Amino acid sequence: MFVTVFFVFWRLVQIITLIPTLGMLAYLVHGYILNDSITPDYVLVLFISSVLATFWAIYTLFAREHTHHSAYFIAFIDLCFLGTFIASAWELRDFANADCSRPAATDVWFVSLGPLGQLGVYAHNPWANVQKNCAMLKACFAFAIMNTFFWLFTAWFLLFMHKGSPEDTVTVERRHSHRGHGHDRDRDRGHRRHRSRSHRQPFV
Numbered sequence: 001m002f003v004t005v006f007f008v009f010w011r012l013v014q015i016i017t018l019i020p021t022l023g024m025l026a027y028l029v030h031g032y033i034l035n036d037s038i039t040p041d042y043v044l045v046l047f048i049s050s051v052l053a054t055f056w057a058i059y060t061l062f063a064r065e066h067t068h069h070s071a072y073f074i075a076f077i078d079l080c081f082l083g084t085f086i087a088s089a090w091e092l093r094d095f096a097n098a099d100c101s102r103p104a105a106t107d108v109w110f111v112s113l114g115p116l117g118q119l120g121v122y123a124h125n126p127w128a129n130v131q132k133n134c135a136m137l138k139a140c141f142a143f144a145i146m147n148t149f150f151w152l153f154t155a156w157f158l159l160f161m162h163k164g165s166p167e168d169t170v171t172v173e174r175r176h177s178h179r180g181h182g183h184d185r186d187r188d189r190g191h192r193r194h195r196s197r198s199h200r201q202p203f204v
Contacts, residue, residue: 004064007157011061014150015054021143022050024136028116031127035115042091042112042137046144049084053147056081068161075158082151085144092141100134109134 025047032039060067060074067074094109103110103117110117115125116133127133 003157003160007067007154007161008061010150010153010157011057014057014147014154015061017143017146017150018050018054018057021046021140022054024140025050028133028136031116031133032114035125035127037115040112040114042088042094045084045091046088046140049081049088053081053084053151067158071158071161075155078151078155078158082148082155085147085151089141089144089148092137092144095134095138095141098134098138100131100138103130103134109137 025043028043029039029047032043056077094112098107098109105111110130113130113133116127117130118125118128
């Protein structure tokens with residue numbers, strides 16, 4: 001019972017942190033598309049991971065019966081998402097110590113923003129808001145770090161959920177019941193043999 005409550009709690013926390021991450025990255029992806037530019041890997045990796053992880057978290061949250069039956073498989077998928085969030089945080093590592101209020105043209109993250117960090121051809125590019133884009137990517141980096149722990153927690157709770165699943169208790173009860181029926185059958189056979197021997201005793 002407590003394991004299920006903790007699992008539901010951390011699933012909700014995952015969804016709450018993934019939705020803003022998904023929204024900020026969708027904004028950046030849209031900006032790169034409108035500027036006819038290739039979206040950087042540090043945006044795409046976390047964007048794809050957030051989309052898939054959000055749908056997976058919602059599905060496993062509402063399909064509770066399937067989650068109990070396939071706890072090991074779902075724990076494995078959670079660990080896979082854990083790996084994708086670690087890779088996403090590694091791709092965004094340049095934004096960890098970035099000073100978004102005072103960006104310098106020599107900063108690695110400033111150059112990597114491309115049209116979203118420079119004015120480009122047009123003098124008034126609405127997507128070249130360096131402070132805003134840097135702040136969003138820095139927040140996405142923080143959410144990626146947090147989700148590495150969140151998905152580790154849910155995978156850990158799923159292992160305990162599988163151990164305490166009702167199927168295990170049912171199978172154990174069935175085994176005990178089968179053993180009990182076997183002992184009853186052996187007793188019945190013993191009584192029958194004893195009766196047959198007593199009937200076969202010769203009269204003197």
